[in-house]
Amino acid sequence: MTQHVDVLIVGAGLSGIGAAYQLQAAFPNRTYAILEARETIGGTWDLFRYPGVRSDSDMHTLGYRFRPWTKAKAIADGPSILQYVRDTAREAGIDRHIRFGHRVVRASWSTEDSRWTVSAVHNGQTVELTASLLYLCSGYYHYDAGHLPQFAGIERFGGTLVHPQHWPEDLDYTGKNVVVIGSGATAVTLVPAMTDRAAHVTMLQRSPSYIMSLPAEDAIANTLRRFLGAKRAYFLARWKNVLAATLIYQLSRRRPRLVKSLIRKAIIKQLPPGYDVDTHFKPTYQPWDQRLCLIPDGDLFTAIRHGKASVVTDRIKEFTETGVRLESGDSLDADIVVTATGLRLLVFGGIELSVDGRAVELPKTMAYKGMMLSDVPNFVFTIGYTNASWTLKADLVAEYTTRLLRHMDAGGYDRFVPTNEDPTITERPLLDFQAGYVLRSIDEFPKAGSRKPWQLGMSYPHDVVALRHRPLEDGAMKFSR
Template structure:
C-alpha cells in the first residue's frame, strides 16, 4: 500500500532522516529506482549539506577525492580531486535541485523519536519543528544522519585548559569572526582536521604549532594527474568521468591492500615520503613516525603538499608530547622544558560518535538499545523492522558505501511491493554464535572511545560490515536478501 501523494500530508512511504550527502544520495536513488514511492527528507538544521554546511573552520575540505566521494549519477567535473567545504555544499545542493529531491526537504525538522507499530505496520515519527512537536508516519525509515554528534564534540581531557586566558576554539564550533591574524596558534591534535587547519591558518597567523600526542601519516596528493588533464580533452564526458572515478577508486584500493599486506614496507615508504618534503634538517622522528601501521587509522591528505609547504616556509612546526598543564598564558609539556605561548588554542581532538542523530528508537513502544544490535549487510538493524542506515567506508570514500546501501534499500522496497510484504526484519538465528565487531574498523581515538555508542557488525554473513565497493554494490543489486531476513504480510 502506498500513501497518497498529498503535499499537506505527513504520511509517506519512506522518511529519510538527514539532508547531507548520504540523505541526498538516498533520495536521488529513490526517485531513480523506486519512483512510485512517496518520501520526505527530515533535516534538523536550516540548510542542506550536513557536514559541509556545519563545519566552517578555515580550509574545511574533503579527505577523499571528489571523483569517488561524489555521486556516481552526478559526476564531479572540476579539475581538482580534493575540494573545499563550500564547493562540496554547492555540488550537493545542485545535485538535489537537478534531481528534484530538494522539494522533498523539510528544514528545521529534527527527529526525536521513532516508534514502529506492528499493528499499523508503520513508523510514527515525533519531530521537533521549531520547538513544536509534530508527528509524521512512514512505512520505512532511512537514517542518513552520519555517525557523529552535530551538537557536541568529543570531550578531551586537557589539564588546566580552563586556566587559559586566551581564546579556546573547537573546529566544530568555529566562531564566525575569529581574528587570528598575526596570532600565535597551537592546534591540539594530529588528525585530518589539524592537518587541514595548519596550512590554512599559517597563511594569516604569525605562527602555527601542531601539538600532537601521537604522530599520524600525512600524504601529499596532487590535485590533478595526467588522466584528469587529458581524458576530458580526448573522450566523451560520460566516458571521462567513469574512467577517472574508476582510476581513483582502484589506486586507493590497491594502496590500501598494499599497506595492510606489507605494513613494514608501507611504513618505510611513508617515512621516506615525509622526509623528502620536510625542510632540510627537520627531524622525521618523532613527528612523522606513528606507532600504528598505515590504515589502522585513516591517512591524512595534504592537497599539493600544502601541509609540508607551511613547514618549509617556517610558518608552522610540529611538537610531539603530552600536555602536563595549561596555564593562563602557556602550555607545559611532560618531560620537557618546552613551553608554548599561544594566543589561541584550537582543540582538534575529534568527533563524538552518535547514531541516528540522537533519535530514540522504539518497536511497539519498547525502547531499542542500538548499541546491542548488529547491522545486517551493513544496512539494516537487527530486530528493527523497515529501517536502514546509510554507512559509508572508512578505508575509501564515504559515499561509495552509502550509495551501495541506498541501492540496497530501493531493491528491498521494490521486492516488498511486488510480493506484498509490509514488514522486513533482520534477526540473528538463535543457533548462530556471532562474534561482535565494531561497525567502524579504525583505531582512531574518537572511534575507539565511541564504539560503545554505535551498533555492531558481526564476523559472518550476513552481518559483516561493508568493506569493498564492487562486492557491496553487487550484493545490493543481486545478492541474497533472504538470509536472516524475515518478511511478513500483515493486513493494514
C-alpha cells in the same frame, strides 16, 4: 493530522540527498520527505567552516555515482562540496521535500499497522509523521559538540580557545601565534590554511599520524574528461581511484613495513634536510589502523619548509595564561589555541527507537550488511567506509534499498526484517577501527557478527557485487505481508 509518506529520510546531507535522488528516480510515484535538524542542506559540509576545510577523499569517489564531478580539483574545498550537494538537491527537485528545523527524537514501529510513527521537534512543538520505511542518513557525528579532553588549567588561558566544529565567523588570526592541538585530518588541514595570515602556526601533537601527499588536481581524470566527456571520464576516474585506494589499503594490512617505508621516504623528500622525521612523522601504530591523512600538493610540508609552520610532539601538562606548558618542560606561547582534538559520535542522531512498544537497545542488536538492524522492520541506515570515501557506501546502500523495495512490490510484501537465527555467529564491534573517536563510543553502537551478512563491509569492489547483484533472499532477511 499526521501525514503519511512511503519513505521518510532523516538528514539532508551528502547521504540523505543521494538517497532521495535514487529513490525518486526508481519510484517517481512514491511519496517521501526529508527531516533535517538544521536550517540548511549540507550536513557536515555546512557545519564545518574552519579555514581550509576540505575533503580528505578525492571527489571522483566522494561524489555521487550518478552526478559526475567536473571541476579540476579532485581534493576539493568544503564550499565546493557543499555547492555540489545543494545543486544536486535543487536540480532534482529534492529540496522541495525537505523540512528544515525538524529534529527527530523518537521513532516507533507498529507491526499491526506496518508503519513507523516518527516524532520530531520543530520550533518547540512536536510534529508527527508516519512512514512505511524509515531511512536514517544522519551520519554518526555529534553535531552539537566535539571532543575536548580535560586539559589542566584550561580556564586560565587568556587567549582565544576554538574548536573547529564551532569556528567563529569573526575570528581574526592575522599576525597571531596559533597552536593547533591534534594530528588528524582536521589539524593537518588547518595548519597550512592558517599560515596565510598568522604569524606562525604550531601543530602540537601527542603522537604522529600517517600523512600522504596527493596532487590536488587529478591529471588523468582531467585529461579523460577532455577526450571522453564528463560521464565516461567520471566512471573511469572513479574506478581508477577506487582500485588505487584498495591497493594501498591491502598493502597496508599485508605489507605494513613496505608502506611505512614508502610513506617515510616521500615525507623526507618534502621536508628540510635533517628534519626529525622519526619524532614528528613516525606513528606507533600500523598504517590504516587509523585513517590515513591525505594532504593536497604537500601543503603542510611546504608550510614547514618555509618556516611558517612547525610541529611539536609532546604532551600537554597544563594551560597557562599565555599558552601551554608541556611535559618536557617547554612552553608554547599562543594568542589562539585550536583544539582539533576529535569528534564525538552519536548513534543515529540520538533517536529513540522502539518496536511494538519495546525500546530497541542498540548494543543488543546486530547490523545486517552494515545498513539494517536485527529484528527492526523496514529500517535502513547509512554508515560509510572508514578506509575509503563515505559516499561510495552511501550510494550502494541507496541502490540496495531500491532493489529491496522492488522485490517487495513484486511479492506484495509490506515488511522486511533481518533476523539472526544462527547461534554460532558471535559478536564483533561494528567498526573495526582504532581511531580515538571510534573507541570512545563504539560500545553504544549495534554489533557486527563474525560472518556475513552480519558484517559492515569495507571493500567497495566486494560490496558492488554483494549489494547490487547477489540475491536478496539469503535466509536472514525475512519478508511478510
